[in-house]
Amino acid sequence: MRPKNLEKEEAIRTIALQIIAEEGLENLTMQKLAKAANISPRTIYIKYDNKEDLLVKLFIEEVLSAYEQAVLKDFQFDMDFSEGIKKLWLNGFAYFKNNRHAFVLMQYGKSSPLLNKAYQQKSIKQGDFFGPIMRFLEHHVVAGTIRNFHHDIQRALLFSPLIDLMSEYFDYQERPEQIITEETLLQCCDAVIKGMLK
Amino acid sequence: MRPKNLEKEEAIRTIALQIIAEEGLENLTMQKLAKAANISPRTIYIKYDNKEDLLVKLFIEEVLSAYEQAVLKDFQFDMDFSEGIKKLWLNGFAYFKNNRHAFVLMQYGKSSPLLNKAYQQKSIKQGDFFGPIMRFLEHHVVAGTIRNFHHDIQRALLFSPLIDLMSEYFDYQERPEQIITEETLLQCCDAVIKGMLK
DNA sequence: TATTTGTAAGTAAATAATCATTTACTTACT
DNA sequence: AGTAAGTAAATGATTATTTACTTACAAATA
Known part of the structure; x- marks a missing residue:
């Protein structure tokens, strides 16, 4: 079985935060994120159920918990x-x-x-x-x-x-x-x- | 010349604020706003250049100045x-x-x-x-x-x-x-x- | 006074772009 | 050799904005 590439998971999170900070939450799209992270949109959906799931996990895990x-x-x-x-x-x-x-x-x-x-x-x-x-x-x-x-x-x-x-x-x-x-x-x-x- | 209907202008602003408060800025769309205000999308564009213009005017005039x-x-x-x-x-x-x-x-x-x-x-x-x-x-x-x-x-x-x-x-x-x-x-x-x- | 007319306000429906998500397929590792 | 991870390209819905047309009124005309 092919193992998960954890770097890609981290890239998704890091670049999502970056896009939100620079262009605003309203300008974060799944396709833009995929392109910026150099992966296929499908890869995001392997790691997250949907956009809402991604945003909530980003907010809770990368922001609130880290803070x-x-x-x-x-x-x-x-x-x-x-x-x-x-x-x-x-x-x-x-x-x-x-x-x-x-x-x-x-x-x-x-x-x-x-x-x-x-x-x-x-x-x-x-x-x-x-x-x-x-x-x-x-x-x-x-x-x-x-x-x-x-x-x-x-x-x-x-x-x-x-x-x-x-x-x-x-x-x-x-x-x-x-x-x-x-x-x-x-x-x-x-x-x-x-x-x-x- | 047909005069402006000021009620419609006010409806646009009131209902835009309402949608933003209830569903979030990210869920305000021009078509949703037009439907809720009972007007055609085109009417919004008679009063505002575009969505950005509408939001900025809403923010400055209805929120900051009023406050x-x-x-x-x-x-x-x-x-x-x-x-x-x-x-x-x-x-x-x-x-x-x-x-x-x-x-x-x-x-x-x-x-x-x-x-x-x-x-x-x-x-x-x-x-x-x-x-x-x-x-x-x-x-x-x-x-x-x-x-x-x-x-x-x-x-x-x-x-x-x-x-x-x-x-x-x-x-x-x-x-x-x-x-x-x-x-x-x-x-x-x-x-x-x-x-x-x- | 009654009627016409010019014009901006307004509408319904279309357009082209962009969106989240999926399909059909390929890859890389155990 | 089997399987989850990953990809490229498609799908159908939704988006901001425009096109082509209609309406309502103020002022001009008769």
Whole structure:
């Protein structure tokens, strides 16, 4: 039996992300993808049921899971609040800086109904958002360090500025000077932390 | 000469926004739109050059401009910082609560390259983001009330949580209980303000 | 006042391109 | 030698946009 060529599988994913980042999700077609990956359209259908299946797997496996893993690196739920949030911010920043394509698809997750559905299902399955972060926040609510908000609200307050600053980072990459550095990011992080403390 | 039927023009815009909100931008087709609006596809092309022109005008005129107008209602640049930010948050909340369709297209503006380009062009043209808000922030930087960040950074810190909470509001509308009320929103706004104060 | 007329608005149906997916076949490995 | 992986080319549906025609009205004419 002829064995699977794993390089082709990876090429499909990498080039799909690339097309989405450069031309938009609405301009990704199976035939364009096949051509760019130097394979036959049929090959994509050996690895994925259909376009929807490809997109959902791309979103969940290449974007959400990879981001989760990167952001939780060296993070423990019993860290000091300020230290923990800074760790999460810097991990997220480092990850997306090197994975702009994943960042773009993640942004599509907020608008495209298809990806949104996939996101909500994953969130529900794994007990809302990133387990260790939830435990970390609960711990600090109980300890009285921070305000007691619903965790969906906490996520919005603590991490949506990071995502927005990430967008700015990429925008400013095409301009003469970059305003989002690790230093300014940490100042922003300080502001967000200060707002959450009791 | 036969006069333009303005109702048809409005139907095109309203129903386009509706389809985008319910089925996604990627599922809006000219023929589907024409059918839903009870007109001929040709009629759309009398009012818009092509699909791109329609989408960009929809985004700029029905979403960005309408949002800007709504958010600046009763806002003056010389307001007290906390009072001003709360006004902007509550205006934004009230607007999007009643304009979910516009909110969805606004979110697409962050991912779709087409809309993103349109957004940046508009931003540049009108001197970055919403004039009175910039003056307001500059005033408070000079007065020493708040930290001195680049205005793109200030926007991320002050308003991205609101947009994220808006998303949560719509998510929770389909669940048993709503966690985003005007009360919780104001508490969040307080946290954001506290983080920005010197 | 009543009727004609010029013209942009509007329609139904066609067009050509492009799409996701499949068919019929070939290849490469166990 | 058997079989899943892979290919090139086709299929039928759907797409944005256009063609060829009709309609409705304001202004000009009688």
